Amino acid sequence: MRILLVEDDEKTAEAVSASLTAAGYAVDHEADGEEAWFKGDTEPYAAIVLDLGLPGMDGLSVLRKWRQAGQTFPVLILTARGDWSERVEGIDTGADDYLPKPFQMQELIARLRAIIRRSAGQATPVITISTVSLDTRQMRVTVDGVPIHLPPQEYRLVSYLMHHAGRVVSQHELTEQLYAQDFERDSNAVEVLVGRVRKKLGVDLIQTRRGFGYVIEEPES
Amino acid sequence: MRILLVEDDEKTAEAVSASLTAAGYAVDHEADGEEAWFKGDTEPYAAIVLDLGLPGMDGLSVLRKWRQAGQTFPVLILTARGDWSERVEGIDTGADDYLPKPFQMQELIARLRAIIRRSAGQATPVITISTVSLDTRQMRVTVDGVPIHLPPQEYRLVSYLMHHAGRVVSQHELTEQLYAQDFERDSNAVEVLVGRVRKKLGVDLIQTRRGFGYVIEEPES
DNA sequence: ACGGCATTGTCAGCTTTTTGTCAGGTAGAA
DNA sequence: TTCTACCTGACAAAAAGCTGACAATGCCGT
Missing domain, CATH: 3.40.50.2300 (Response regulator)
Incomplete structure (x- = not known):
């Protein structure tokens, strides 16, 4: 090799x-x-x-x-x-x-x-779930084929959730992934971020599992 | 498991x-x-x-x-x-x-x-008993394929019982699993919890063994 | 450098959900 | 019956999450 x-x-x-x-x-x-x-x-x-x-x-x-x-x-x-x-x-x-x-x-x-x-095993440059596509190469998100501009932090959120689609991701895990280690724990930054992304990509994409975290549901299995 | x-x-x-x-x-x-x-x-x-x-x-x-x-x-x-x-x-x-x-x-x-x-070989992260399925990845329970929303504490109860299906689990054990150690011992919180879950998943799933605890019976094979 | 824009965290108030408690009720066992 | 274990509906406190506004920061073009 x-x-x-x-x-x-x-x-x-x-x-x-x-x-x-x-x-x-x-x-x-x-x-x-x-x-x-x-x-x-x-x-x-x-x-x-x-x-x-x-x-x-x-x-x-x-x-x-x-x-x-x-x-x-x-x-x-x-x-x-x-x-x-x-x-x-x-x-x-x-x-x-x-x-x-x-x-x-x-x-x-x-x-x-x-x-x-x-x-x-797996190396997909584009992940698509329902109408939303994430192109990891171009770092771009499209909804119904229409490119949606996402600032870095929002892009990372979507990227992480889509890479782990079908799995509930806790707020804590998201915080670990998106912020430095010493980030204030009682911040609601993730919630705000989710809200902003929802406003742009549609409210249904990211679902809340109250008490557990957020999921992007996989297309039926 | x-x-x-x-x-x-x-x-x-x-x-x-x-x-x-x-x-x-x-x-x-x-x-x-x-x-x-x-x-x-x-x-x-x-x-x-x-x-x-x-x-x-x-x-x-x-x-x-x-x-x-x-x-x-x-x-x-x-x-x-x-x-x-x-x-x-x-x-x-x-x-x-x-x-x-x-x-x-x-x-x-x-x-x-x-x-x-x-x-x-082919194990799934899903446990199914009769009509009820527990998806540990999505943290979701379905009955006859229909997703049922369960709040955290109820989900944990079902998860614990299903992972221990076929075994009688005492109220005390459940209390230990679901609550902090210093939880009030004479609370009937577990009973209430069981009641709520039954209302959502069907009364037959969780059976009471009076004096001993609760069981979810395994499908005989 | 300066002004404007975009980004993003914080905050306060609000809505919704969750959950333990309680007070009685029910039913199984001796 | 009577005791005890368990069930249930109502309630209220607490928790979790959402949202709009705001401010700090950084970036870009002039």
Whole structure:
């Protein structure tokens, strides 16, 4: 299985590369963002390990371009520990997992295995439920084919609920997903958010399970 | 569905236990390795959540002994974040998945569900008894296919009884499951709850065993 | 830099739902 | 019958969620 490692720090790159090779992967290494983008777009990789701070082109931009081009390979992002904003952006952009630096090689390998396995099952760039579609590539929502503009936070809410359609998602879980860890717990921000989204996408899409959370119901099973 | 939680840290154990219970599982808790081994080898668990560093017998040894004895239940291992070597060993030994601490409860539950489903081949997150179905994902109850709205406390009651179908559950046990420990003991809240649920799901579903408790009878087979 | 617009969290008030309590009623068992 | 366990309808307090208004913040174009 071929892995593309995008990492500009040479020492890290060598170490990671050696470990992945030892684990049985065929590893291509790229240090420059633009080069990496080209390779990812043209070669059939099983997964990509992507460091952010790159020369040439920023890591997130590279990822964004891949996704826009329709590439669905799983991407594991290496981030500086605790960098919340990078994480959120990564989610928006379509990363599959994050590994805070510094990390152990075994952990990297385990996570890589996990996302490869996961991606083998499902990778849909567009989720549609009743009249609402979520295009994760273009980060766009349409209702009856009409594009609806959603600001970032509202988009994330819809995205999360649609990715977990059919499951009740508690307010607490949503708070964890949408806000930094130290966010005030007794805020009603999520409720407000839900209200705003409902106003735009229709009141029926997101249902309230009073006392439990919110659901977007799956089309009948 | 019964889960065996093997965890020596009391705080963690309580938190995990509460979440799993809330998710509809019947949780047995064991802190000692040898005790855990015996229980796992003799009781029919749907899955086991296994923490490593244990007193009595090391967690991995316990797992190894189970596997040598031919036990096939899925095992989810909890590991300390840094302790990746344990993780790798755990997988080798026959663990089905592992979760690094600290983790989010929702993640634990999701993974647990996943390995249980995998091990059962085609198990669904839905329990059906006669005309009544309980969908644990959507947290919804249907009667003859018609969704019935149940508020949290009523839902929990039904969920608990259905997960323990065929067994008489005492009022005291229900009180322990549904209310905080210091709940007034001479309250008839459970009776009221049962009444309300019966009104919605039909009077036959929950049967009274005067002097003992309540049962939902399993469909004989 | 400045003004305007978009975004988003907070807040207060309001509506709806949930749920325990209570006071009697009913029914099974001895 | 009589005791006890359980059931039920009404009620009120509390909780949960919704909404409009507002303010802080940040962004964009001039």
